[in-house]
Amino acid sequence: MKSQELISLPDIGQRLADKILEIIETGGLWKLDEFQTDNDITTMNLFGQVWGTGPAAAKKWFDQGFRTLDDLRTKAKLTHNQIIGLKYYDEFLERIPREEVSEIEKVVSDAVQVLRPGVIIQTCGSYRRGKASCGDVDVLISHPDGVSHEYLFYPLVDGLKLCGFLTDDLMYSEKVDEEPGSHMKYCGVCLLPGEGRKHRRLDIIIVPYQEYACALLYFTGSTLFNRSMRHLADGMNLYLSQHRLNTGIIRNGKTKINLGTRLPTPTEESIFNYLNLPYRPPHERDH
Incomplete structure (x- = not known):
């Protein structure tokens, strides 16, 4: 098999093709061979589970001699998202029961209906696929009239912050080739009221109605x-x-x-x- 044959497959680029060929030809991957012990692999997995961290950052920390989460907290140079990921490390790793996802959806739904009656709100991801638990919560919002979704994003997010439901921001994104407020996504952390509640990852996505079906399929x-x-x-x-x-x-x-x-x-x-x-x-x- 040649590199060009692999690249012709969907979602396969040159770097991934090279790694696949190396495994086929040698039975291994030299970068993985650098980690000789189970402890090394355990440490890499530990770092890789910090939200906002990719394989490159985990490898860099390992190479710098860090071996524990406390090492990262006290010695590593962290991004804002990695700080949040460490802050809620254990909570983010826990699956969210389906019933709790429904409660989170209701908080968002109640808030958005006050601002713009008639919106469509749908929690997507594994929740919509019927799973008993979820890794995070993805809430998709639109409006059938095609215009009432506009300029809803910031009032909704700000209102959920004021009431204490949103505790930490991770990312705001806006589709830059459209009018402001037309297609926006917020990634953050939420906390339901009450004793014993846990911090959960929440994404809020607001889309124009003409994009709603494609967004619903995707998310x-x-x-x-x-x-x-x-x-x-x-x-x-x-x-x-x-x-x-x-x-x-x-x-x-x-x-x-x-x-x-x-x-x-x-x-x-x-x-x-x-x-x-x-x-x-x-x-x-x-x-």
């Missing part, structure tokens, strides 16, 4: 299911993302020269129809 997941849907769309000369489904794509290899024309996607079912697929409900989207 529901699973990751493997989304990748398969995008790969199928590519094979039909379509382009599927969390924002849109486009037709008439012009490509030069993997590079898109022209994104073509947006197709109307009023529902998730419409996306499946364009891809000539029978509709698959959320609980059947784990693979």
Whole structure:
């Protein structure tokens, strides 16, 4: 097998292709061989579970001689997100019971309905796929009139902070090629009122209604299911993302020269129809 053959597969770039070939040809990966003991691997896993930390940061800390979370707290140079990840390390690792996710959704829903009656609010991810517990909570918000979602983001987030529900910020993001407030995402930490409550990871995503179905599909997941849907769309000369489904794509290899024309996607079912697929409900989207 050659590198070029691997790169032709979906989501495989040159660096990943090189690693796959190394494993095929040698039976191992030299970077992994650097970690000779179970303790080394345990330490890397420990660091890798700090929210906001990738493999490169975990490896850097290891190379600097850090071996415990206290080493990171007292000696490492941390980003804001890594500080928060360490602050709530144990709580973030715990799965969130489905009933608690419903409570979190209700707090957000009650707050947003006061600001803009008639909004659509849907908790996505493994919750929508019917799982008994979740790693975090992804709440998707839109409005059927196509305009009432605008300028909702900051009043909603600020209100949830004032009441003490949102305790820590992780990230704000805005889709820069649209009007302010049109497609925005907040990543943060929430805490339900009452004794014994735990800090939970919460994402709030507000999207225009014309993007709602594609966003709902994307944020529901699973990751493997989304990748398969995008790969199928590519094979039909379509382009599927969390924002849109486009037709008439012009490509030069993997590079898109022209994104073509947006197709109307009023529902998730419409996306499946364009891809000539029978509709698959959320609980059947784990693979």
